[in-house]
Amino acid sequence: MATYGAKALTRIAAASQSGFGTAASIGTATGEILFNDAVGTLDLGVTLDLGEDTSVGKRTAIQAGRVAITGKNPVVTLAEAPASLRTLPLVFDAIGATTSGTAAPYTWTWSPAQGDVDTPVFYSLLVGDGVQKYLVRDAVPTEVTLSADASGPMQAGITFGATTVSSSALAFPTAVPAQPVLAGRLLKLSTDTNFPDKTGTGATEYDHLLSFSLSITTGMAMVNALDASLTAATADFTQALDATLTMTVASNAAAIANGAWGITEQAEQRYIRIYGTTSDNYGVWILGSFVIESVTPISAEQDGLIVNEVTLRLAYDATSGKSLEVIVDSPLDVAP
Numbered sequence: 577m578a579t580y581g582a583k584a585l586t587r588i589a590a591a592s593q594s595g596f597g598t599a600a601s602i603g604t605a606t607g608e609i610l611f612n613d614a615v616g617t618l619d620l621g622v623t624l625d626l627g628e629d630t631s632v633g634k635r636t637a638i639q640a641g642r643v644a645i646t647g648k649n650p651v652v653t654l655a656e657a658p659a660s661l662r663t664l665p666l667v668f669d670a671i672g673a674t675t676s677g678t679a680a681p682y683t684w685t686w687s688p689a690q691g692d693v694d695t696p697v698f699y700s701l702l703v704g705d706g707v708q709k710y711l712v713r714d715a716v717p718t719e720v721t722l723s724a725d726a727s728g729p730m731q732a733g734i735t736f737g738a739t740t741v742s743s744s745a746l747a748f749p750t751a752v753p754a755q756p757v758l759a760g761r762l763l764k765l766s767t768d769t770n771f772p773d774k775t776g777t778g779a780t781e782y783d784h785l786l787s788f789s790l791s792i793t794t795g796m797a798m799v800n801a802l803d804a805s806l807t808a809a810t811a812d813f814t815q816a817l818d819a820t821l822t823m824t825v826a827s828n829a830a831a832i833a834n835g836a837w838g839i840t841e842q843a844e845q846r847y848i849r850i851y852g853t854t855s856d857n858y859g860v861w862i863l864g865s866f867v868i869e870s871v872t873p874i875s876a877e878q879d880g881l882i883v884n885e886v887t888l889r890l891a892y893d894a895t896s897g898k899s900l901e902v903i904v905d906s907p908l909d910v911a912p
Contacts, residue, residue: 724760
């Protein structure tokens with residue numbers, strides 16, 4: 577089997593679809609440009625059966641008339657780049673986020689259902705490399721990463737699964753609205769004794785977080801069926817929601833005094849709240865229930881400090897009935 581068709585992307589516009597199979601309208605006045613300096617790839621996801629094992633008595637193994645396309649599953653991957661708090665909510669809107677507020681900042685809350693699945697919102701993506709443009713239909717996030725350190729803004733990366741890719745003459749949106757970004761140094765960590773809330777009620781502030789990376793597997797995937805089409809029949813939640821949180825914390829007495837990240841705490845539950853706001857009151861809150869998977873003491877040096885690396889896995893909390901919430905306060909009021 578072979579896969580071909582990767583291209584570097586330099587501009588990506590997005591708009592929500594009215595339903596699966598119906599491309600959204602994207603043009604000079606419709607849609608949103610994702611990320612200020614997005615760089616990514618478009619993989620056409622075409623798989624071929626080359627018939628290399630067929631024996632027809634010829635010296636050349638592959639016979640031109642035997643090759644067949646067996647599936648088309650396009651994937652759009654956006655490498656980590658500074659996260660715009662205007663367009664970051666669209667990623668979570670696609671997998672069930674809700675919005676509230678009557679004036680900016682508008683609050684987008686992704687709190688995935690634990691006893692049922694959320695209804696996805698499919699997006700159309702117009703992607704280009706500066707010369708060629710392609711329209712990607714029925715896109716939905718399958719993986720999302722959020723990360724930050726003290727050297728720059730918070731970063732976000734996304735992988736979208738989709739059904740079709742076609743060459744396009746559509747125009748990109750021309751509006752350039754404000755794209756607030758959040759400096760990594762403005763983010764902070766607190767721990768709680770129960771599932772945390774946005775306000776941090778009862779939380780204990782933790783002053784020794786140097787960096788973090790949160791990788792979310794949304795559980796969404798394309799469904800390939802025997803339905804007379806090489807493209808996916810639909811998309812659905814086919815896997816468990818999962819997330820891995822990796823944190824770098826200072827290795828000193830104060831950092832482990834509350835027993836949060838000691839070398840004997842593996843498998844213990846932790847309620848985590850990572851949050852930060854800009855001077856314009858836009859911000860991000862990552863709220864979750866995790867278990868400590870591993871602690872690597874004295875793992876490296878960073879800015880003259882010896883640091884520990886702590887890895888945590890998302891874990892359902894029976895008391896609150898939750899596992900993860902991501903809240904974004906954004907200037908965007910509605911999805912395009």
